[in-house]
Amino acid sequence: MKESSAGGCGTGGSLADDDPVTSRRAWRSRTLAFALWLCALATPAFGAADPAKVLRITFEVAESGFDPVRVSDNYSATVNEAIFERLLTYDYLARPARLAPMTAEAMPEVADGGRTYTFRLRRGIHFTPDPAFGGHPRELVAQDYVYTFMRFLDPKNRAPYAFLLEGKIEGLDKLAAAAKQSGRFDYDARLADLEAVDRYTLRIRLARPDFNFPYIVAHTSFGAVAREVIEAYSGQTDAHPVGTGAYQLKQWKRASKIVLEANPGYRGFTWDFTGNNGDAWDAALIDAMKGRSMPQIGRVEISIMEEFQSQWLAFRQQQIDLLNLPSTFRTDAFGHDDRLKPEFVDQRVSVYSFIAPEIIYAYFNMLDPLVGGFARDKIALRRAMILGYRLEEDINVIRRRMAVVAEMPVPVGVVGHDPAYRSINQRDPALANRLLDHFGYAKGKDGYRTTPDGKPLVVRYANSGSVVDREHGELWKKSMDAIGINLQVDVAPFGENLKAAKACKLMMWESAWGADYPDGDNFMQLLYGPNTGQSNNGCYQSAAFDAFYEKSRTLPDSPERNRLFLEMSRQMEVDGAWSLHLSRERRWLIRPWVRGFKRHPILHAEWQYMDIER
Amino acid sequence: MWAYIVRRLWQMLPTLLGVVLLVFVLFNLFGGDPAYVLAGKISNPEQIDNIRRQLGVDQPYYVQLGIFLKQIVTADFGASWSTNEQVSQILVTRLPPSLTVLVPLLFLETFIAIGLALAVAYVRGSLTDRAVMMVCTVGLSISILVYIIVFQYVFAYKLGWFPVQGWGNSLWENLTRYALLPIIIALVVSIAPNLRLFRTFVLDEINQDYVRTARAKGVGENRIMWVHVLRNASIPIITHVMSALPSLLIGAFLLERFFSIPGIGREVILAVERSDFPVIKALTVYVAIATMVVNLLADLMYKAVDPRVQLK
Numbered sequence: 013m014k015e016s017s018a019g020g021c022g023t024g025g026s027l028a029d030d031d032p033v034t035s036r037r038a039w040r041s042r043t044l045a046f047a048l049w050l051c052a053l054a055t056p057a058f059g060a061a062d063p064a065k066v067l068r069i070t071f072e073v074a075e076s077g078f079d080p081v082r083v084s085d086n087y088s089a090t091v092n093e094a095i096f097e098r099l100l101t102y103d104y105l106a107r108p109a110r111l112a113p114m115t116a117e118a119m120p121e122v123a124d125g126g127r128t129y130t131f132r133l134r135r136g137i138h139f140t141p142d143p144a145f146g147g148h149p150r151e152l153v154a155q156d157y158v159y160t161f162m163r164f165l166d167p168k169n170r171a172p173y174a175f176l177l178e179g180k181i182e183g184l185d186k187l188a189a190a191a192k193q194s195g196r197f198d199y200d201a202r203l204a205d206l207e208a209v210d211r212y213t214l215r216i217r218l219a220r221p222d223f224n225f226p227y228i229v230a231h232t233s234f235g236a237v238a239r240e241v242i243e244a245y246s247g248q249t250d251a252h253p254v255g256t257g258a259y260q261l262k263q264w265k266r267a268s269k270i271v272l273e274a275n276p277g278y279r280g281f282t283w284d285f286t287g288n289n290g291d292a293w294d295a296a297l298i299d300a301m302k303g304r305s306m307p308q309i310g311r312v313e314i315s316i317m318e319e320f321q322s323q324w325l326a327f328r329q330q331q332i333d334l335l336n337l338p339s340t341f342r343t344d345a346f347g348h349d350d351r352l353k354p355e356f357v358d359q360r361v362s363v364y365s366f367i368a369p370e371i372i373y374a375y376f377n378m379l380d381p382l383v384g385g386f387a388r389d390k391i392a393l394r395r396a397m398i399l400g401y402r403l404e405e406d407i408n409v410i411r412r413r414m415a416v417v418a419e420m421p422v423p424v425g426v427v428g429h430d431p432a433y434r435s436i437n438q439r440d441p442a443l444a445n446r447l448l449d450h451f452g453y454a455k456g457k458d459g460y461r462t463t464p465d466g467k468p469l470v471v472r473y474a475n476s477g478s479v480v481d482r483e484h485g486e487l488w489k490k491s492m493d494a495i496g497i498n499l500q501v502d503v504a505p506f507g508e509n510l511k512a513a514k515a516c517k518l519m520m521w522e523s524a525w526g527a528d529y530p531d532g533d534n535f536m537q538l539l540y541g542p543n544t545g546q547s548n549n550g551c552y553q554s555a556a557f558d559a560f561y562e563k564s565r566t567l568p569d570s571p572e573r574n575r576l577f578l579e580m581s582r583q584m585e586v587d588g589a590w591s592l593h594l595s596r597e598r599r600w601l602i603r604p605w606v607r608g609f610k611r612h613p614i615l616h617a618e619w620q621y622m623d624i625e626r
Numbered sequence: 627m628w629a630y631i632v633r634r635l636w637q638m639l640p641t642l643l644g645v646v647l648l649v650f651v652l653f654n655l656f657g658g659d660p661a662y663v664l665a666g667k668i669s670n671p672e673q674i675d676n677i678r679r680q681l682g683v684d685q686p687y688y689v690q691l692g693i694f695l696k697q698i699v700t701a702d703f704g705a706s707w708s709t710n711e712q713v714s715q716i717l718v719t720r721l722p723p724s725l726t727v728l729v730p731l732l733f734l735e736t737f738i739a740i741g742l743a744l745a746v747a748y749v750r751g752s753l754t755d756r757a758v759m760m761v762c763t764v765g766l767s768i769s770i771l772v773y774i775i776v777f778q779y780v781f782a783y784k785l786g787w788f789p790v791q792g793w794g795n796s797l798w799e800n801l802t803r804y805a806l807l808p809i810i811i812a813l814v815v816s817i818a819p820n821l822r823l824f825r826t827f828v829l830d831e832i833n834q835d836y837v838r839t840a841r842a843k844g845v846g847e848n849r850i851m852w853v854h855v856l857r858n859a860s861i862p863i864i865t866h867v868m869s870a871l872p873s874l875l876i877g878a879f880l881l882e883r884f885f886s887i888p889g890i891g892r893e894v895i896l897a898v899e900r901s902d903f904p905v906i907k908a909l910t911v912y913v914a915i916a917t918m919v920v921n922l923l924a925d926l927m928y929k930a931v932d933p934r935v936q937l938k
Contacts, residue, residue, distance in 0.1 A: 074892075074896070076708060076709045076710075077709055077710055077711075082710075084664075084666040084667070167676045167680075168680070170664060170665075170673075170676065170677050170680065171666075172664075172665060172666025172667065172669075173666065173667075174673065175666075175667075175668040175669070175670075192676065247710075248710075250709070250710050250711075251711075265719075265793075265888060266709070266711060266719065266888070267888050267892065267893070267896075268793055268886065268888035269793075269888075315791075315792065315886060316886060316888075317791060317886050318883045318886070318892070319883050319884045321775060321778065321779075321884065322778070322790060322791040322883075322884055322885070322886060325778065325779065325782065325783045325790040325791075326790050326791055328783065329782075329783060329786075329789075329790050331789075331790065331791075331792070505658040505899075505901070506658075506663065506899075507658040507659055507660060507662045507663045507901055508658045508659065510662040510663065511658075511659050511662045514662065514669075525667075528667075543668075545670065545671065546668050546669060546670045547667065547668040
């Protein structure tokens, strides 16, 4: 996208001055700068959004708040993405996802073999006005990112994405440790490795090379905040989002309605994405949108609708313009041939479908005395269970045919995914039975198998009791009954299961992982031995896998690294660490007046790239 | 009577203490550890400890209980663990939408059920009485979920008489537009059990000697039913209605979810799912207090309705 300066007044250069105002000249210069800033705000920004263009959408789960560092749910993050700007973002159309500058002038300069990153900020980007700025214009500067990065490690913030920075920047973890002792994080500390070199230059030196670091700074939680705002609303930062992004929060009725309005001071851009060769959807989008000044949509209204029926009926009643179709209603929208029903075709509803960059899998506790370990009979037991699981029933019945088989831990649309890769654990209950027979898991009088040494074999499958969880519990039970394994479903609250999993005390649990960034590393780290107790909830510790993983971390995106991802996938399968299941398909139903929509695998808020034409 | 009221108020203290202890023990035994959920996708033991320290759940139980008691005395339950919103703010903003649905519902269901109960009791044993009771039994057998799904589809979507979902900014708009269908559904669901119950209360009275005496004296049937019978049947009706009042504080979860009403019912369920103890604590304590106060009011109303009742 081509960036442009705001309006006709021009805002080039710094508007705020660090020097004290002591002379008349300085006073004049400040007055002039403030007048210019007001002028920029008063003048419609480049591509000024039309307040009459209202996009109405829905969230199925209530948001929790709008402090980017404190948020972990996707729904709050979606809103934050529209309000706060990161140094980098993603190209709207490019697939696989490709990074692009956001507040940075260009992609970072990388030095020291992936250890040092230098970002140069665009000039003239301003936060939306807020009383915390004392009536002065407030330009975004490199120090704001230093402050934003520091907030991740401030224990007070309980940042759920702190793991993205932990151990990465020299001195930052020490500040966090000191804050735990003193109760106060020293934001004034100067860190040589996290430094605002000048007003617009940010230099970060990592403890070790990390070629994924640009992905990390593009994560929604890295949106720049202003220290004045955070300190002015201390304790209530969730409710006072002040950013530099295309939209600002206008109205918020918690768990009910969120209204965003276009930020009048936003710099804007021209829609000139190039798309992917041969992609008809992209071609149509480019045809419709190319050359438009963005953003166009002046107002985004988000209603919280927790029930699928409410979402579905609201879409049919045209109360919302865009619907992420709940799988429950697939057959209401699509016929047996999986084509949109004539009723919707007549209404010129269009459909955008894609496979989410996620995996759903069940893991075994590799430290469990019954199902864990690397003895041949234990591996055979796990692999027999994997082979025996009726995955097609999961996809066709529970997911209502809105999912695809995940062949490897790196899902579709993520760097490192190989569409030609095929898992060795193809579902085959007959083979599972033979495998169990071969390794001495004999069937008793009750039809259930015993361990090779004749002890009862009862596998305990953890479950949190939600509707989908219950369905999965039943499917696992049915699948295991068919191969003579006595599987018992233990229901407990999600938090309790998580606690037990992190302590390696759950025998087996089903889990989902969505991409934080579109790189295979984000998925493979789930199996890395030293991450046991953090993200490796199956407590899988394979020297072979860990060696592949450690090697992959030293490499940039390359065929060599992709080969390592394949090796890791195979190693995990051979060990039977996971029963890898599926990735869900998302289908969006789109009203004809919505233009420019294409779901991005990582970004959540596409509104600034879209238009409404009623 | 004042001595009675003061004594009853005084007796509330040990009851409330019992509720506090019960909630505290239950939460700590079965409530789950919120730190693991709050920590996000990837966490380490240090982060978990940090969260537990900030929430205060790392403190000895007696300290946590002391904090709970202090919160009750100061009526300040702090902020939600999951959203950081002040609990008082949650109650202030979520209760009005719930009450917008539940208060009209309470009045309507009570008066309609009383009217119908008197009518069917008057023609007891007739075809009408049997037909109404059969309809009530069928109605009782159907889950509220079915009513919600069918009514929302038919009356809101197909016929377009009501909005499918939503909530406005003014009480009038909500009452006349968004709350109507939820009220109607709740009314359909609640009328049947109330009607059956109130009918039995009325039947208990309708065969009493005073009714025969009134008829012998030539008192009109309307007056017998609406004044004499109703007054004597009103004590169990008052008990029933008053016992329903505290439930206003916990909203109507399913209706709120399906119709996107930002009420307290959704908050209660979310708080339980998220182990959000400050919200659970506040609601439990307020419901307990409301129950005790309402019971006291019910006793006072017995006296007002029937002077023979002695308050001791």
